[in-house]
Amino acid sequence: MKKFKRHLVTSALPYANGPVHIGHLAGVYIPSDIYTRYLRLRGEDVISVCGSDEHGVPITIKARAEGVTPQDIVDKYHGMIKEAFKGLGIAFDIYSRTTSPTHYKTASDFFRTLYDKGEFTEQVSMQYFDPEANQFLADRYITGTCPHCSNEAAYGDQCEKCGSTLSPTDLLNPRSAISGAVPVMKETKHWYLPLERHEPFLREWILEGHKEWKANVYGQCKSWLDLGLQPRAVSRDLDWGIPVPVEGAQGKVLYVWFDAPIGYISATKELTPEWEKYWKDPETKMVHFIGKDNIVFHCIVFPAMLRAHGEYNLPENVPANEFLNLEGDKISTSRNWAVWLHEYLEEFPGKQDVLRYALCANAPETKDNDFTWKEFQTRNNNELVAVLGNFVNRAMVLTHKYFEGKVPQPGALTDYDRETLAELPPLKASLEDNVENFRFREALKDAMNIARLGNKYLADTEPWKVYKEDPDRVKTILKIALEITANLSIAIEPFLPFTAEKILGMLNTGHFNWERLGASDLMTPGSILGQPALLFDKIEDEVVETQLAKLDANRKANEAANANKNVEAQKELISFDDFGKMDIRVSTILAAERVPKTKKLLKLTIDTGIDKREIVSGIAEYYQPEALIGRQVQVLVNLAPREIKGIQSQGMILMAEEPSGKLVLMGPGEKVTSGAKIG
């Protein structure tokens, strides 16, 4: 294992279009904070950088929707996010932002270096241009009718109603979302990073050189490399972002994914004039903490950028976590299904460590996990209160009761005393191994085991009984209990910094270096302890109920909002003649089978009364083929045939679509002759 001189820890830049929630914390910021605090405690040279990611189209759209500037949006959320992190004790050395002047210059220079080295390719393409607003339109800024489901409010990149991935030219009746004008196609030039040039290197570097990466990370990289890398655009036609620093690039900015990771570099520059040694000296170990959605950027794209530049180190590891769910459902900002950090800090003052503990103990390290308020309560009451808080309190109260709060002078140790103390060094070793390999759940258990050890020691030695016959022996016992407490304060520091601080306050000692963990001479006999205070309070059922009720209220409010949103406005009036053109018949399904190599399609053979024919329909997700045979449905029989997956689909089966996207067949309420006209 290579030994490094210093460490650079980066945490994924939160996107400044919303606040931070528990999913972000469990996935990225709590692990990175534990890792950083651990290295600092060990006396390593380490810096931890992060900041807000403030460019990109979604921010401009949010700004437009709220009638403010993009700068207003990012100022608001950058402030909120920064405060919230600070409140939870996430100890970044710097929390910067990608709208900072340093970042503009850094990202701009970075692009220019790659440009001058010929690391980009240029490509001219046709793109929609808004003649009224006099600008090119990002995919997201073009609306029109979805070619698949006829939703009239589809975006240029996707239709949110049917979920189709679209390209702007797929849209029927495209409109500019800015001016409402009909956009025109116009030539535009963009720069691309040819990832395929770096493929041989990346293949060797990751697949051969970093087999130790987590399975999910390694697997996803391998999947991408095996599919073959494609050039990726690094510029966009947009007015919010960092201008492309090249002649003839007016109105173009760096694509947000290109500028964002450079934010790690800019933040380091703002932090220290010695930033280069953290980025360019091969003796620096760089680790990127991210969520699984960011694996490709951090393992393939950003390393390709750094390598193309030529001067920078590549990450040693990218410990990406999976996702955290909330009460059985995916966390969603737009559906307001989340526990927001800034709200938690307000509603649970002084309980930062409880959240840190719950999220670390249940972190989605190997697969998606579920956060429930019930479990949050259980972790607090049965582990923090009962095991950790209780042990510290016992040691403190007993010492105050028998020795007026003075650290007693121990006598000779028994074998059992020695055995107990001998358990500390192995716990230290295990904890270190776990943290250094990003197994924070296990590491936290190691730390908690010190408190368990302490509880067991007190139960076995029974100082409250022994005191009656042999008060001197109790001196030794309580000295050892206090040593265990002091050890505990060191071990939990990376995980529960607020609690560690409180324990040190009670012990009335200064900070201990990490290397002292495992020692049994941390407390000086004769020194005076502070007053015992409870480290954690029980969380009552009502608190859990309140939070669940709050989530439930959010869900209902959101469903109500969605119900309104999803009931489309009535279409324009048509004549009776128009209606008369449609020939809708009751038909009976005779046979049904899956269309091979598709997820949603069924091939149905139906009896329309007129004839027997085949229709392809996208209901495979909602209906089993066998269950359809014999069912009667409504069919638009005179719709022009269309070939789908090589099958002529002769007509359309009428269905109702739920807001969730679920499709429901519309059959007659009672048995009807096939071929009966509907109208």
Next chain:
RNA sequence: GGCGAGAUAGCUCAGCUGGUUAGAGCGUUUGAUUCAUAAUCAAGAGGUCCCGGGUUCAAGUCCCGGUCUCGCUACCA
């Protein structure tokens, strides 16, 4: 459909390069205890290690096939 990751005790998870009776925490049962926030300590119960084949002296662990969950991707109304 393709790719990736998961599937182990009621719950949340460990089990690294295959090797004695499959582990931990929480929950549960019983007992002990009272210094402590009805906290603690001990003992017990609880597992066809997703299913089916195979390799091996030996498989939770390796190989093949399948099922289910999550994600990415393709197709698609």
